[in-house]
Amino acid sequence: MTAPTPQKDQVAPDARIDDRAAIRGTAASTAPTILSIEDLWVEYKTPFGWMQAVRGVNLDVRQGEAVALIGESGSGKSTMGFALLRMLVRSARIAKGKAMYRDSKGQTYDLFSMDNKAFRKIRWEECAMTFQAAQNSLNPVMRVKDTFWETAKAHGRRNRKEVEERTLELLRMVQLDPKRVFDAYPHELSGGMRQRVSIALSLLLEPQLIILDEPTTALDILTQRAIIDVIRNLRDQLDFTMIFISHDLSLAAELADRVATMYAGEIVEYGPVRDTFYSPKHPYTVGLLNAVPPIVGEEFTPLTAIPGSTPNLLKVPSGCPFHPRCPYHTEICLREDPPLIDVGGTHLAACHHHDKVTKDQDIWERMEDVAEVVG
């Protein structure tokens, strides 16, 4: 099933973008699914046995959408990104699961069962990634222009002049001064500039899907803003699909069409960005939202903390992994891990009590006495 590709030359570009942007990431969206992750389990080998970092994740990503994977450290969000590009460290393995991917030619295959040689063509040409701490992901002894050329060459491009022109164009697109950056070594660039070079590099082979791992973490506020604006402009111009991984809810509010909240290796909520922020259906998402103070305005907003701490993945609590910290939990939550179900309008939640969950803070205040669980 293929949706007709928009006829780029017939409609004024702005109108086209506005129409699509309005329904992008909502229940009304008709964009085809290009990535469908089915029951993904990823484990790391530790001295104490296999530690499950991703536990039975199902996730559909539609063409052209920006999906935010939100979670705290240890929630499995980065592991998922690396698993998709098959770049997990040696001590990790995909224990189970499929990632059905529909490439730009309309063919569908499982990313995890392909042989390495076939996958090497997918990686970067179909799906590319920018890494957390971009300062360390560029080769320090290679000039920016050579990094781009080597990447293109590894994928069979032979015309150096063409690649260089594309490089210059991309550098301009990420708001860098091509003259200054093209011949530079990574150490001559600031953190924000390197992050933008990384983003440009991920776009080099015109991939359909881009995974951004913590694109603004560890950057100064004004630099973060520049990166956000660059990403937004690039999406408007190039129309790629994007999965970005972040611990920062505000970034999801800025850039995402859909938000997936991860907790203890599971996706606990997945829905259109406005639904997730304005009527969250999982208590963990509510807790995260209550913990982020708004900046604008001259009112003081009291904040409530989520009690307890994130679970040790070697000893994940029984039933719903969030139940020890959850003010809504009842007896069933200790026994059964709730499945991720549609609670209306492509808004999915994994909570036995999703119909009772509100943004109300009072229920959390009464939880304050929960003892911290020491792992």
Next chain:
Amino acid sequence: MTEPVMSLKNLVREFDTRGGLITAVDNVSFDLNQGDILCLVGESGSGKTTVARMAAGLLKPTRGQVLYEGKDINEMSKDEFSRYRKSVQIIHQDPYASLNPIHTIGDMLRAPLLKHKIVKNRREATKRAAELLELVDCRPVENFIDKYPHQLSGGQRQRISVARAMTLNPRVIIADEAVSMVDVSIRVSLLNTMLKLRNELGVTFLFITHDLAVVKYFAWEGNVGVMYVGKLIEHGRTPQLIGRSLHPYTRALAAAIPEADPDLTRSKEKLQLRSLDIPNLNNLPSGCVFHPRCPYWEKGLCDTVVPPLVDVGNGREVACHPVVRSIQNGGTGRDLEPTGDMGVDRAAD
């Protein structure tokens, strides 16, 4: 008027680098009264940590003074200095690096109590350690006191750092990015714990952070100082400073921060800067250090005359020529017109 617990007077700190002498902190002054909260905000390289280290006595200023109870800490007698050291404690950013991995939590809390003879014997020390753990909400205490740092999470370790800072009943706690490495869900409870120390025990806080959201929450009843490449450029009560910031740099920061609200954050008014580049400390711009990025700069004034920090009333201070002039002419200080000369090429906008 009671005497401030701590005063920083015209602090300057220079570092000798390969690229020449740089001024990391340039003429920073402020007072801390008992029970005050002062947040210093700034981006990397703004000198905020250097100020904290000088206030904590870990670094000597090149010029200027750090006064504790009216006395310069670098001219104190041995006894006075030891008293200052006990009364001013620091909490570091990284809870993974700041706790000794081979000591239990109990040992860490008992050692200073015994060393400074705050308690008579080990049994009393253990009792006091348990009280401190209670104080920082590490309950039940038995789950913590015999543990090693590696058995605790980042948030729990940071609580231990707070407890350790409290062992000697300090008057001042200097917290250097104390919550920046802690997960969102834990951050609020850690801030609440520190606020409790201030509200119930009257501890004074000098809190260093780069996060305006944390400032707004933690220092709501206190003050904020905004630093930019070594200078204090704006200072005032938190609600006013965050809500109606005056200095173009502070305004740009407040406008740039994404909010956790999709409609709000996507419609927020942005302040377009002329350049993204933070000036190099080896080669600072003339006049106001912010002028190469400022949309409101005035040729012939901002690029030649360094703006002093001027008191503009209501306990607010700001170092900006156009803002001060606007206020002196009865304006709000926020009614500036962009100069129009964006000057720097912003390719492919």
